[in-house]
Amino acid sequence: MSQQVLNVENVTMQFGGVVAVDNLNLRIDQGEIVALIGPNGAGKTTAFNVVTGVYQPTNGRVSFLGDTIIRNHPQGKMKKLYKGEHADLYTARPDLRDPEALKELESQKDPELRAKMQAACDKALEERKARLRAQDPMAFTDKVLAPTPDRITRMGMARTFQNIRLWKSQSVFDNVLTAMHCRTAGGLVSATFRLNRREEAQQRSRVEELLKEVGLWDQRGEKADALPYGKQRRLEIARALATEPKLLLLDEPAAGMNPQETDELTAFIGEIRKKFGLTVFLIEHHMDLVMDISDRIYVLDFGKLIAEGTPAEIQNNQRVIDAYLGVAEDA
Amino acid sequence: MTKSRKKTIFLAAVLVVLLAASLAVDLALPSYHIAVKVIKKATVYALVAVSMNLLNGFTGLFSLGQAGFMLLGAMAYGVLTIPVASRAGVYQYFDGGLVQFSLPEIFSGFLGDTVGTTAGMLLALAVGGVLSAIVAWLIGLPVLRLKSDYLAIATLGFAEILRAFFQWNALGPITNGSNLLRGYPDFENATSYIVLAGLLIAVIVLMINSTYGRAFKAIRDDEVAAEAMGINLARHKRMAFIISSFFAGVGGGMLAMYNGTIAAASFKSSMTYEILLIVVIGGIGSISGSVIASFLYIFSSEWLLRGLDSGTFLGISAPGIFKNGFRMAVFSVIIMVIVLFFRRGLMGDKELPDLLNRRPKRSRKEAAGK
């Protein structure tokens, strides 16, 4: 079995009373290209933002290359508000899973019997908790693990953005070079007085390599926002590659591209995966691209995972078709 | 890359010409001549403006605390360099003060008079810078988490607090309370100012062109993207803040040198505004712009437009109009015109050597069309 790169377990992201991602579980193995698809507003980008540390999840665990990097469970204010999976385990409310048992418990007048029933309920709750604890010994600790996005990037995860976020006033070359900053060993003093000249030279030659790879070497001196749209997307990928990631997250890389550009991008993603030994996790709406390059696909709808499988399986999955096309009320 | 070589040569040539000019001025004119004074003051302002540009222009942190950090540097310089003999006179309300040593005197004890005094003065300036940097670190912990205008007003507030603190009479034995500090040594000639400030600005330029400078610019352009590319926002913002404050502190010390006296009350927010406006005139994000703007500003306000205040300007004598304050009024109108209609300032975000490149006029038009 190949090595697990990303493992998302029971991740729920709730903003106030709105559950954007509900109990997401997914797994990506070394060298795979995995796509996350779903209708607009299904919570795909939110899931990305959780994995890359922009948001702190309300509940769940994310591990990267075998180490747990993000962990949280509902606490503080969220204890009352939490509406996601396993709510009964985390919330301050009484056991909601069995409303009849609860009713019976409340209607019971005899204190002795009532205490007994309460104890039985507590025991059941403890047993359920124990099961979760067996999966993750830290499931109920109050210690939140929520590194900032820059730390996650340095662990080896890099991303692009749905709405391109290049450093607009800088040249194509500098955009890529700046992204290598997080791998710079030299300190402020040595960098200022050019004591790390060798490192700088190495970085510059790597930028050259990368830009040639993505076909932007000829435009290296241009300002990033002067590039045509498709090339900006490529530059964003090149910039992400410059941080030396093991896992590359692409948020709608083909958005706004015409079919030909999309085809080129499909080939390009395949190439860089091979060349850099990458694992790729992407969000995309262009089904051609997704079906073409994905090894596996996860489908989100209203924050919930509704299907997973190979492209062929997904194409024939009735629930996915319903989610995309909608189901007639009276059907 | 011959282009970058060309730029280096060009820059070196400009620097040599500047240095030669200031040497010539020093040789030809007495040190009280207006030209010497203008060069000195402009150099100091250039350093401070560049330090502010580093923060506001390159890192995108809108800070208005510059006057406070300059005050720290000025105070440190004064306290550490007033000759022991004249302390009784300066600190007349505080029994000669608590500090009973003077760095230049200590150093001239074993380095000889000239070298020792200079070393002592430089050390005092450095102490001022380090002090500012430490205070910046402390202030930065809470303040740098704030966004744009809140950061501006908080740093402005800190500068005001510092000003009140240094005027506090309980600290009088060290700071002389609300009284003047005076009688400390100064560099006689303009060249020393140019060399010192020039070296410091060169360090800032080197840093801006290093990988850290690139990280600062990334934060300015897009914080979210910078963080996603592994740049630790808190660390780098703090770094920029501390570095900028260090140079502001040294600049404050030099300003104290130039002025000859230090009064905490004069380091007001209007001083910060003045420096900010110089940065804007030069172009936010251009070091050479800040330097050129400082020289232009000081040259015209101290020398060229002096007539506007004293009755006769360009041969026109009109004491009714050209009276005290007219110069600054004209000046602020010019500044407003720049702020409103030439928002990019003199240099935009270009540097002096970039002028060697042919101007890509077409792309500029395109950018305007977008």
Place this chain on the structure above:
Amino acid sequence: MQELIPYLINGISVGGQYALIAIGYTLVYGILRLINFAHGDVFMVAGLVMVYSTTAMPMYLALPLVIAATVVLGFVIERAAYKPLRTAPRMSLMISAIGVSYLIQNLAFYITGGVPQPVTVPIPWISENIMVLGASTKRVTVVTPVLTIALVVILVCLIQKTKIGMAMRAAARDFETAQLMGIKINSVISMTFVIGSFLAAVGALLYFTNYPSVAITSGSMPGLKAFVAAVFGGIGSIPGAVVGAFVIGLCEELIKGLGYTTFSDAFTFALLIVVLCVKPTGLFGEKVTDKV
């Protein structure tokens, strides 16, 4: 305790004057997201106009003139210095505000010659001395809080009940959408500046009655403090600005009363920084979330 009473009374009065300035800040910030650094100088100009007009003409002409001149100034500043920068980054707008402040101060310096202008003809009735709780003070000290509260009530009614008030609330909530809904954003913004300047003028009339003279820098400190008050109360909220202003006025005068005059200004800023770090939205501010 007895010796603190005059300071307490003074504190309430100064607080009322700050409140009148603070509303100008909070209204403008609410809509343009701009710290109008020039507002304190507008206040100073009102003081200067008062000095000049009261010596040159009878009181019943002078006072309306002060208010009219200040309102016109506020309006002109907005049209000349802020309107051209509507689409520019916020930093440019702030720089423009600083530039305007610099311009007004320098112009005032030119006109006054840099000499503080003495208030030679004080406004009658409110500048008469009276006894309050055993302390001697001018009548303005008592009038200020009452007048402030009255004006604030009228303003709140204006904003809650009238059409222009509704437009102002809409613009404060979402500038662009308000524009799309057909609200004439420029007239709303002008209205905001007019109201702010009007209140600043009233504040100046009250404030400078208590002072012997008006200097060109007289406006910057009260201006900054009023801004702090607005932040303290939660910027964008009118009751917040008023409460904040009274708190700051009281604290400041009490600190003076305790003998730490040097730190009365510093305290205000320390309070600002603490508020910003602990509860950046202030006492009554609404929470704003950034979207990634």
